[in-house]
Amino acid sequence: MDAAEYDLIVIGAGPVGENVADRAVQGGLSVAIVESELVGGECSYWACMPSKTLLRAGAALAAAVDAPGALPAASGPRRVDVAAVLRRRDEIVHEWNDAGQVQWLQDAGIELVRGHGRLTGEREVTVARDGADAARLRARYAVAVCTGSAALLPDIPGLADARPWTSREATAVQQMPESLVILGGGVVACEMATAYASFGVAVTVLARSALLHGVEPFAGEFVTDSLRAAGVDVRTDAQVTAVVREDDGRVRVDLSEGESVTASEILVATGRVPRTGDLGLEAVGLEPGAWLDVDDTLRVRGSAWLYGVGDVTHRALLTHQGKYQARAAGDVIAVRAHGGEVDDAPWGAHVATADHDAVPQVVFTAPEVAAVGLTAAQAEERGIRVRALDVDLAQIAGASTRAAHYRGQARAVVDEDRGVLVGATFVGEDAGEMLHAATIAVVGEVPLHRLWHAVPAYPTLSEVWLRWLEAYGRESAVST
Template sequence: MTAREYDLIVIGAGPVGENVADRATQGGLSVVVVESELVGGECSYWACIPSKALLRPGAALRAARRVKGAAEAVTGDVDVAATLVRRDELAHHWDDTSQVEWLAGAGIDLVRGHGRITGEREVTVADADGIEKRLSARHAVVVSTGSAALLPDIPGLREAQPWTSRDATGVRDVPASLAILGGGVVGAEMATLFTSFGTAVTVIARSGLLRGVEPFAGEAVSKALTDAGADVRTGVEVERVERGEDGGVVLSLSDGAEVRAEQVLVATGRVPRTADIGLETVGLEPGSWLDVDDTLRVRGVDWLYGVGDVNHRALLTHQGKYQGRAAGDVIAVRARAADVDDRPWGAHVATADHSAVPQVVFTDPEVAAVGHTEESARAAGLGIRVLDYDLSWIAGASELADDYRGRARAIVDEERRVLVGATFVGQDVGELLHAATIAVVGEVPIDRLWHAVPSYPTISEVWLRWFEEYGR
């Protein structure tokens, strides 16, 4: 079997792999992408796009109900059937034709099938019929295969055939009741979604909701879910799951209680999709996260790169795309200067993954955060000052809702007088986040930020209120 040769082979055609391939192609390399499912990946068809499409009608309806004049015009609840139709449209009915056309237009080849590393700079691809093609890379191979839902080792859980996030975002028949295991981003967002659909939701979160952000954020989301009719149980674990003869599930909890539901969704974490891609060929453990440096090169294998979820640095689509751009640039530079000793390769390496990762959680209220929390800043040994502000005190908030509720926290490094973290909780706060991200990444001194005047009346005025509290 003759190998087709390219400068770069990318395994995985999600948004991460697409960005690697695009940047490397722009850098003058010949690139082939290998994909076993749909070009566009998890985000386009099973995660970001469909989940946000499903969440938006409930968010818009709740926002309308918070404003007199609009509230009186709202006569019903979320139209589930119409919402599912909109989800299908935004997910392109799980047809990747347009994405394939984009690859071709960008000059990137596509090979469909399951790719495995079978030698140095070599990938063998088996298609649906088992026919194999061998690809060879002159310079590098990138693994961007993403992650999958973790199924915890709970007796009876696997046999009960639980939903994962893919099942939830691809739902056709909405269950009357749903038990959700896990209080992270997926668990909190899906609880918000199915509560808006009228499903009786029970969330079981051993450590509370949204660990890793400021505690007040998880508390606000938990309260909102409870107020909306969900049952949020924290401090307990699921000890056993059984699927009954009626098709429903029974969850036995560590406090002796039982939860019964039509369906159960597991949202307790992610695992890398690296179990069957030939890692053993290069001395790595199949199914492991890939340990990479800031150029996204796998430590110990100078031609292999791990980009996106597989490296466990920041399991977010936007961060994976950022990594993809960095990796594509670096691979192209190294290919052009293969005889140059390894050294730092300019500014575009993935340094933002260390301290400036932004994230929006599309719950009600929204949660938006970047950089350090108070806890992580203190753990890092920073001398900080914490600035808290009630967003309902801002004139712009009253324009959004008659009873706006929200909170914003800034973390200031006192030694350098720069912002190192920010968290916003409230309706529509996701649109505040990029300004904070720029301030954190740019290390803009507070003395200078005083001159970035926020428009009135908007909730961006929180920046002024923070600095007034901080003082000159």
């Protein structure tokens, strides 16, 4: 079997792999990308894009209901048109057809190899192809693993046999169930509970702890209250002991307290695992199924040629962070291939520094949750002398003009010794649109005294920045 040779071989053609490949091509390298499913990956077909489409109609309707005059008084039942939402979802995912993405690869000068790629030696990838002989690919300089992550299936008796949904089935749904029980309290669980409740599905959420653990506690409390107001049965501190798919097709979930919950379907949203189990890692001395331990240039530690980019690194399981990593990785692979100088200092061109302290994330619940950087608790754990500044967003003029019953909160986390922002969290309608300003402030380490000169427009929600500064100034005066 002859081997085709390229400068770089990328395994996985999701957004991360596409960006690694594109940056490397722009850097003058020849690149092959290997994909066993759809080009465009999880985000395009089963995650970010379809999930946000499923959520949009409910959010728009809720906003209209809370804006007096937006809906006629005699407008009839105020319900989401589920069929229309699913049609729009199908348009967004292009009916799960990747022809457009394949054309993009061709236009970018990236060669696509269809099939399942496995490492079979140093700088060597063998691709199993349906109906054809395997293809052996050789990399002159590097191989980048960009295979992403998959839903974790917890070891609960009967769960695997109950044919549970994961996020893939939830976002690709064709026929709405009457009821849905969701295991988990993280982003996927909260977003899908929000979407399915807007579709009129009876939803139960079973979480082992408070919702949205890992962000500021008040964010999870807002989302919990909102879900319950929408009719969702949210149960925290829930311990599932067994799952059974009954003869009538319904699912029964047994709890440690002796109670049971039944539903038409069950969605498991309890975490993610790396898609590295059948990747041939053992052929290069690594543990199959493990997360890849990489340095800040995304090169696997101990290797001179193997890179891990995106979810497989377990650094920040978010599409935008994966693409950020991909830009750094593609550029540094090209620079190293040409013998150039690597800029691997913190915040350098070839590193993913923001993965550590400045990761932005939006949870598209109702209300939205948007956060960047450290929570107050995380900052304190790092030994930072912290001041948390809290503002009720409902008291901002821009909120009163948007909705009759706006609810929200914003927290800034200040490093007192340096006088800079190290974290920010916003909860409220369209909170995600306020996030990037905070991301810039955190990444740029903009001094708070300088932010007094960044004047927010009136009346907008961005006036929260002025309220933060006023609170900081007043509290500083009191403390001195």
